[in-house]
Amino acid sequence: MSSDPSQQAAERVINLDGIKRRLPHRYPFLLIDRVVDYSPGEWLRAVKNISANEPWAAGHFPDRAIMPGVLLVEAMAQACGLLAFVTDEARADTEMPSEAPLFYLVGVDDARFKQPVEPGDSPHMVASLERVVRGIWLFKARVELNDRLVASAGIRCTMRTM
Template identity: 70%
Template structure:
């Protein structure tokens, strides 16, 4: 099943994610959406694989996931939240092709602990507000309850 809605959680599998985001391997960094509430929040997972393209070079012998990729994973989760929020609006007229949500800013990024191959990264994003077409989010990435990254994300929608 591509999209599931249950009383406990709204989820998206990889096919549901790919219908909403233009990213593809190796740059699609959201593996699964485990819960979301349109207009409020979204929780997702990125699995840092030992076979990921960045592992051999960052850093050889002691691989850590680049911070910029963690921020990108959070930005993709924000794009998904924006998309499902637009889908949920009763009078929303989405264009025939999915709109694109462009990253326009990252605020106060803080990197607290490394992410290594084998980690399941929990991505949590909240819609803070929408100001003149700019969507403002609060975002956090954690591994086993340990904060890896926190930041503010700004994006805007453009019809494709």
């Protein structure tokens, strides 16, 4: 990695193509638009730009579109999966292998929702790796909007090769 701090920051961004190489999700279930920063084995910060054209916006709820809580949990889980990928890549000291593993969600603990997310918002998903125990990756995750907590949960996933 470069010793120039501005170059290091640029290397810690993952664009949509990089996300698609790591996650199997596609529209409408890909809920991360960009990783804005990360530290392998520690934390990752990603963003989702919410549009009025989201598939859920017309029906949840018609008079005031609010992003469903289950999709907030899924967005947190995808951020955790991306953190697991970059951590695994850093341990291997290589780019993503041609046959990438899948990270499966195996548990959600203590999910809490504090405020709604609506079209026009750009929430940040923040994932922190707590530990890996017998193949289960344990994370703390949260959704932030304008530096305020929107949602939080404990996320558990496991890695499987295809």
